[in-house]
Amino acid sequence: MWKSTHDSELPLNRTQDCHDLGVGYENLPGESEKMRYVQLRAFHNVAIYGGFSRAAEALCLTQPAISDQVRKLEEEYDVLLFDRKKKQVTVTAFGKKLLEITHRMFDIEHQAHELLSESRALGAGTLRIMADSAHHLRPILGPFRQKYPGVFISVGTGNTEEIINKLFSYEADVGVLGEIPKNRDFEIVKLNSTPIVAFVSTENKLSSQKSVSLQQLSDLPLVLREQGSKTRQKLEEIAASAGISFNAKIQAEGREAVREIVASGAGVGIVSEAEFGHDDRLKMIPISGHKPLMDEALICLKERSKGKLVNAFMTMADELTSRNSKTR
Secondary structure: OOOOOOOOOOOOOOOOOOOOOOOOHHHOOOHHHHHHHHHHHHHHHHHHHOOHHHHHHHHOOOHHHHHHHHHHHHHHHOOOOEEEEOOEEEEOHHHHHHHHHHHHHHHHHHHHHHHHOHHHOOOOOEEEEEEOOHHHHHHHHHHHHHHOOOOEEEEEEOOHHHHHHHHHOOOOOEEEEOOOOOOOOEEEEEEEEEEEEEEEEOOOHHHHOOOEOHHHHHOOOEEEEOOOOHHHHHHHHHHHHOOOOOOEEEEEOOHHHHHHHHHOOOOEEEEEHHHOOOOOOEEEEEEOOOOOEEEEEEEEEHHHOOOHHHHHHHHHHHHHHHHHHHHO
16 A cells, blocks of 8 residues: 655745745855855756746746846856757756756755645645546546645646656656556556557447457557557567567557547557547457556655645545455
């Protein structure tokens, strides 16, 4: 059972109110420390917003003030944090290393702020979720919204690679993957395991078949998702272990694109059974012989599991999953 030993919220240093920018630098011990904090905060916001003007807006400062703070930080340590070409600002290799540190720095600052505001921490806030399919969030989102109506939830979609990248870059708080990651950086709640199935247009002659084998699939015009899709990777791995290789005739970005292409009659799609849903244009066909399974998991970075909203969401997901598994 998932359990976090911490209790705070996500690092929302980005969009804090102009009068509530976390634990303020006014309380730091010396003038140089105060100034360094201001400079690091300016650098951090320019990096995550991709420009000086946007950073200034987020911090309720002028653009020249932000530019001056970053310039002084670069001059003091004789480093280049941004490449400034025309109107584009990109983070340098050294700047990216510093950004990894400031992400943690301002995350901890926000956690301290939320701990001090514990009584109202779950009354508001934003929880950012990235999922390979929103289908897996259905049992959780309703109860969570009912318990925490003041929390705003944003849900984005992507493949496993994109979701993990978003978590590591602090652009998402929680992810839903089609596998249980081996990376020790994550806290994990296993949601369920569902078989991978094929699907075709109801107009396709294959729609009358009760099942299809991996060998048969290798001879069919497959419509597969982009590289990075765990459904595709899992099926290809199982096929390879049986000495079978797949050759996609069409590769499409995203599950919905695959669905529309298959519905047009252009080929055969692959999806986990739980994500097939209902579509009168399509017919699901089980894969016989091998039983490839997708293990859906809810994950967050361990260093973020201390966040109050992340902790509350992960805990509720674990409780609901355990309850549902006992009633099956």
